[in-house]
Amino acid sequence: MKRILCTTALTVGALIAALGLPAGAAQADSTPRIDLRVLVVSDGGPSTDAIAAELDTAGTPYTEIDLTAADRPVIDAELLADTVDGRPRAKYQAVVLPSDNPFAANSTEMAALVAYEQTYGIPQVDAYTYARPEAGLQYPDYSGSLDGVRAEVTDAGRAGPFGYLDGSVPFEDNSPSVGESYAYLAQPAAGADFTAYVDAAVPGTSQRGSLVGEYRHDGRRELVVTFVYNQYQQQFRLLARGIVEWMTGGVHLGASRNYFAVHVDDVFAADDRWNSELNCTPGDVDCPDGAGTPDPIRMVPDDVDHAVDWQEDHDFTLDMAYNGAGSVDHREDHNGVDHLTDKLVADRSRFRWINHTYTHAFLGCEQDTTVVPWRCATETDGSVRWVGRTAVVDEIATNRAWGESVGLPLENDELVTGEHSGLKVLPQQPDDNPNLAPALTDTGIAWLASDNSRDPRQRQVGPATTVPRYPMNVFYNAGRAAEQVDEYNWIYTSRAQGGSGICEDYPETSTCLAEPLDTATGYAEYIVPLETATALGHVLSNDPKPHFIHQSNLAEDRIAYPVLNGVLDGYDALFAANTPVVNLRMKAIGTELQRRAAWQGALRDGRVTAYRVGGTVTVEAPDGVAVTATMPTGTTLAGTAFGEAYAGERSGWTPSHGAPLTLALPSSAAQATGTAEPASATDPAPATRVPEGTREYTAAH
Known part of the structure; x- marks a missing residue:
């Protein structure tokens, strides 16, 4: 499974200058701290709302910026990154956009996001975008309804973030008189480094077109989704876990399982x-x-x-x-x-x-x-x-x-x-x-x-x-x-x-x-x-x-x-x-619901801090509030395996006694960050400043 890669070629000094950080930061450990929080940039459409809803339910913290709000903050270097005790800090581990570029041409906001993603190896999800070369795809071979179509997870998808699925991704067709889906099916653009994770047959041809795929370019990684969806549709519910897995590299607060009693x-x-x-x-x-x-x-x-x-x-x-x-x-x-x-x-x-x-x-x-x-x-x-x-x-x-x-x-x-x-x-x-x-x-x-x-x-x-x-x-x-x-x-x-x-x-x-x-x-x-x-x-x-x-x-x-x-x-x-x-x-169901309520309350009140430095994840939560997280297989807590195996990862609840919890990621996950040896996890972890016009969410907003 692919993990977050830090592919920037900037020197530490150039990095600090580019982000406007204090010059003294060059003397500190350059291993960045990545806060376990997602930035969701929304235009009010159903696709970004669906991803936000998935984060809500799992208990994964995120900050949403509404592009339609007149008083929203400007997305710039200050909003995205700063330093903590001289260590560069990325305030968000992933970015979700409503499309591959929802801003005007030559936007300084998109430029700030690009620089941020390149510098810290932060992945970007294009929640629903038109198939075009700028997104790593040819122009569409097909555009229209996929009602009743059975898409498939590709071999790369099953070996990667969608390995919990058996293969098929059926699109709903609940009413013959109502259009329930719309999609663009396209092949990778010539020369593009693009891997399809979910595809479907192009009607009337022997070709298959991508619906979900990874585009690697300019030191960045984008998950390109070319079908529209809402949070209730089965096709999204099947893929939601994989989208979160991809954007977080399998390292995030919150957990998701499929229950039936x-x-x-x-x-x-x-x-x-x-x-x-x-x-x-x-x-x-x-x-x-x-x-x-x-x-x-x-x-x-x-x-x-x-x-x-x-x-x-x-x-x-x-x-x-x-x-x-x-x-x-x-x-x-x-x-x-x-x-x-x-x-x-x-x-x-x-x-x-x-x-x-x-x-x-x-x-x-x-x-x-x-x-x-x-x-x-x-x-x-x-x-x-x-x-x-x-x-x-x-x-x-x-x-x-x-x-x-x-x-x-x-x-x-x-x-x-x-x-x-x-x-x-x-x-x-x-x-x-x-x-x-x-x-x-x-x-x-x-x-x-x-x-x-x-x-x-x-x-x-x-x-x-x-x-x-x-x-x-x-x-x-x-x-x-x-x-x-x-x-x-x-x-x-x-x-x-x-x-x-x-x-x-x-x-x-x-x-x-x-x-x-x-x-x-x-x-x-x-x-x-x-x-x-x-x-x-x-x-x-x-x-x-x-x-x-x-x-x-x-x-x-x-x-x-x-x-x-x-x-x-x-x-x-x-x-x-x-x-x-x-x-x-x-009673186990009751306990699960009770733990979620306590966790959501702690997140809502800003009483949880979590971040990653190299191969170490540190989580601080109030005494008595159990911590929920999802980590790669091989992650340990105090020398023992973290959580329980589910969907190719480890997840579960861990009691908190007010002291920081330190999780050690497996060597494969630590190396994938492209950073030096894990730094000390004793840095103070102040809450991220929330600019005016943003909203911070947990599973109960």
């Missing part, structure tokens, strides 16, 4: 079935009291065997959120027999288990279900009638005791309440049940699931920290594909087409179907691809939040599996073996 709620219990005639679910609160007869959906032993086999085939573990009363009630109704429980208990070590409360009771306000939608019951004085502390404790503790009695391997500080109840539910219950936090204290709960669609930010509830979960649009009250489609049509079609009209009433959050789906084919042809794309989008966005479905979706038609297969099989087709899906249990 699936919680299966209501295990041991039964879920009520959707009634296509009543358009509601008898036995649940969306049906008027007494309407219809409840028709339960419950797994059987064969469904457990299927789940075990599926997990082995996909090297993936499901999290079973269980309700013990479901088993007790079933035995009472079936002369002490419950084959499902017997099978799940026998295979208990094959799954992870989470307390989901004993009866799945609603633990918020007491519900008045005499109306649809339900409302909170009230006391005579009009105040909300809340489920009591004792009742909440009993639901948690009784389920825990039942799970322990059958030998479930539990983490007793994790909890998923029924319907995430106890937490606020709009519009009926705008506040948490005040009895919830004390009950969590009583039962030792540290991690509490919340619904990401209603409560997306991690927050504290008494002693517990929430873990937001993504609801998959595979309905809890559907065991068969036709039921899922019928309910889907009811929700997502207009009243004129026989639907509920919900999609008409809430156009800001819902879109109506053009016409109802066929109940025989709509699930496989429409819902599965849509839900697969949504979940895979989360996986590719460095988002550890879990997804949740219900035990009913593993029963009967087993409708969850086509979506889960689409995510995992689709992922395996895109990524190399060194970049597996990370499948964490709930």
